[in-house]
Amino acid sequence: MIAQLGEDAKLLAGGQSLIPLMKLRFANPKHLVDLNFVPGVSYIKERQGSLCFGALTRHADIEHSQIAAKVAIIHDCAAGIADVQVRNRGTIGGSIAEADPSGDWAVVLSTLQTTVRCLGRKGERTIPLDEFISDAYTTALSKDELVSEITVRVPGKNSGGAYIAFKRSAPVYPSASAAVQLVLEGDNCKDAHISLGCVGLTAVRAKDAEGALRGQNINEKTAEQAAEAARAAADPQPDMRGSADYKRALVASLVKRAIHVAARRARGEQVEMSHIYA
Numbered sequence: 001m002i003a004q005l006g007e008d009a010k011l012l013a014g015g016q017s018l019i020p021l022m023k024l025r026f027a028n029p030k031h032l033v034d035l036n037f038v039p040g041v042s043y044i045k046e047r048q049g050s051l052c053f054g055a056l057t058r059h060a061d062i063e064h065s066q067i068a069a070k071v072a073i074i075h076d077c078a079a080g081i082a083d084v085q086v087r088n089r090g091t092i093g094g095s096i097a098e099a100d101p102s103g104d105w106a107v108v109l110s111t112l113q114t115t116v117r118c119l120g121r122k123g124e125r126t127i128p129l130d131e132f133i134s135d136a137y138t139t140a141l142s143k144d145e146l147v148s149e150i151t152v153r154v155p156g157k158n159s160g161g162a163y164i165a166f167k168r169s170a171p172v173y174p175s176a177s178a179a180v181q182l183v184l185e186g187d188n189c190k191d192a193h194i195s196l197g198c199v200g201l202t203a204v205r206a207k208d209a210e211g212a213l214r215g216q217n218i219n220e221k222t223a224e225q226a227a228e229a230a231r232a233a234a235d236p237q238p239d240m241r242g243s244a245d246y247k248r249a250l251v252a253s254l255v256k257r258a259i260h261v262a263a264r265r266a267r268g269e270q271v272e273m274s275h276i277y278a
């Protein structure tokens with residue numbers, strides 16, 4: 001249908017980004033193609049060491065899923081998006097396709113091995129997440145393609161992650177956020193992936209911050225060094241959520257907190273965590 005209707009048509013998933021944009025008259029599609037009537041597109045499955053999410057899977061389904069809880073950082077993300085109403089309608093596929101620079105999913109999923117399955121008239125293709133989102137609100141999807149599934153490799157033993165966003169209240173996007181995924185070897189950090197949210201046009205991968213942890217003992221000093229490197233990697237815009245300097249300081253402090261929680265989880269501790277509300 002989307003291929004037949006062309007430029008004037010938009011896919012509708014949870015409607016939690018598209019409908020507000022239509023109300024504001026920023027989007028004005030002539031046709032809505034409602035994915036909610038398509039059977040079999042909402043699911044959470046474990047397949048060959050990966051978690052697979054159907055594009056129409058709601059944030060709330062992921063929040064309450066035992067399967068998804070295997071990867072703690074995924075639960076952190078799903079449970080913290082906006083409020084219950086938004087989580088009950090909004091979908092993981094819609095979030096990734098929207099590529100909102102303030103969205104939570106891309107930040108978290110970019111610290112994991114994530115691929116996006118796309119389906120179009122020419123068939124299927126699978127794209128790594130970091131190639132799928134190329135800019136703010138810009139993805140590799142062609143006009144007649146949709147996202148059908150998001151696949152995440154389950155991290156191995158001695159891995160742990162944490163995602164923390166700072167928000168002015170529940171039903172708003174974060175002012176800044178940090179996702180940290182670690183692999184430990186004894187007391188040392190074997191591998192680290194760190195992504196920052198709301199401080200760039202896409203999720204910002206803080207590679208120097210990761211380098212500050214690799215091969216090191218995770219302690220106050222190394223966490224502080226990684227946080228400083230994250231501050232330098234951030235490239236925020238000033239807006240109603242704060243100045244650029246404020247967001248740089250905020251994201252550095254979120255990275256530090258997330259490192260400590262991720263390390264405790266990698267050691268096998270059950271650590272409950274939620275976003276921070278102003």
Ligand SMILES: Cc1cc2nc3c(=O)[nH]c(=O)nc-3n(C[C@H](O)[C@H](O)[C@H](O)COP(=O)(O)OP(=O)(O)OC[C@H]3O[C@@H](n4cnc5c(N)ncnc54)[C@H](O)[C@@H]3O)c2cc1C
Nearest residue numbers: 011013014015016017018082090091094095097103104147
């Ligand atoms: C008050 C409020 C607060 C919010 N706060 C947050 C927040 O804190 N963090 C956060 O991450 N998000 C937040 N959101 C956004 C929410 O997570 C949305 O659910 C999400 O961004 C879009 O998902 P959706 O299913 O609602 O997509 P829709 O709004 O239906 O669609 C969004 C866009 O993606 C396209 N699309 C949808 N599905 C597909 C698909 N399968 N393939 C290709 N294209 C597709 C649509 O055509 C449209 O262009 C908030 C929304 C609201 C209303």
